Amino acid sequence: MAASSISSGALVTLQELNPSSPIFKQGASFRVTGKLQEYNLEAAIAVIVDGNVSLKIDTQHLNINLRSGSIYQFIGELHIEPNNEAIIKARVGRNVDGLDINLYHQSLQLLRKFEAEQINSRTS
Amino acid sequence: MEVALYNIDVKILSLQFPLCFPSPKDPSSFSCKGTFLSRAEIVGFLVTHDVKHRRSLRFTIDDRTRCIPPVSCSTSSPLLTSPCATHQVFDRLPQWRKTCFSDSVGCQGAGRITVFRGIIQNIVSDVVSGTDPDAQVLHWLDL
Numbered sequence: 001m002a003a004s005s006i007s008s009g010a011l012v013t014l015q016e017l018n019p020s021s022p023i024f025k026q027g028a029s030f031r032v033t034g035k036l037q038e039y040n041l042e043a044a045i046a047v048i049v050d051g052n053v054s055l056k057i058d059t060q061h062l063n064i065n066l067r068s069g070s071i072y073q074f075i076g077e078l079h080i081e082p083n084n085e086a087i088i089k090a091r092v093g094r095n096v097d098g099l100d101i102n103l104y105h106q107s108l109q110l111l112r113k114f115e116a117e118q119i120n121s122r123t124s
Numbered sequence: 125m126e127v128a129l130y131n132i133d134v135k136i137l138s139l140q141f142p143l144c145f146p147s148p149k150d151p152s153s154f155s156c157k158g159t160f161l162s163r164a165e166i167v168g169f170l171v172t173h174d175v176k177h178r179r180s181l182r183f184t185i186d187d188r189t190r191c192i193p194p195v196s197c198s199t200s201s202p203l204l205t206s207p208c209a210t211h212q213v214f215d216r217l218p219q220w221r222k223t224c225f226s227d228s229v230g231c232q233g234a235g236r237i238t239v240f241r242g243i244i245q246n247i248v249s250d251v252v253s254g255t256d257p258d259a260q261v262l263h264w265l266d267l
Contacts, residue, residue, distance in 0.1 A: 096257035
């Protein structure tokens with residue numbers, strides 16, 4: 001079957017997006033979730049946080065209203081700066097205020113387990 | 125043991141689409157790891173949409189495992205429950221697209237599984253572009 005040409009955003013937590021992680025690759029597509037901490041209107045750079053980890057999001061291609069303190073989800077490509085700092089160049093984003101973060105993290109673990117089973121059954 | 129779930133919107137991930145194969149006995153149904161199904165429900169981020177010759181609206185949903193190849197609804201498949209969708213959707217398309225299909229929204233689509241030129245797609249008859257942030261989590265838990 002032919003696949004779609006658009007890369008899906010692998011769902012990761014901000015904690016998992018660190019330079020020592022194997023998924024930390026230039027141009028990789030990710031979906032990230034976090035609370036908007038600050039937003040630079042001129043540069044269109046947002047900073048989201050999850051726990052004690054923060055991540056920069058380039059929102060220049062988005063057309064959404066960003067509110068500090070709200071929770072947002074973004075899909076985009078990882079751009080690694082020369083100083084090894086990560087920035088997600090977002091192509092879509094949405095407000096997910098009201099998202100049950102604990103349930104989200106727990107269901108993500110279950111989903112990964114389910115996917116691993118699916119992949120194993122495909123290869124076996 | 126084979127399980128038949130015809131005419132039921134079965135919640136699936138796009139990751140499972142490649143596991144679906146047309147049934148040799150019934151071309152309208154698909155076999156997915158021993159389960160026969162004809163309809164599927166998918167939930168994710170709406171990432172693209174476009175209109176083909178004012179006849180069909182095609183959109184792509186990213187449910188994090190894959191971007192589901194064209195999900196489409198045509199004028200012959202009325203959109204049923206979307207609050208702003210009507211049978212005359214194409215007459216009011218600009219406004220409808222603006223309210224229902226701005227990219228960057230969560231989207232839930234349910235409909236018939238089909239194959240077109242080797243690509244499995246979902247002809248949706250029911251679209252909800254939702255604001256419920258937990259919709260996808262609940263979808264995962266129901267898999």
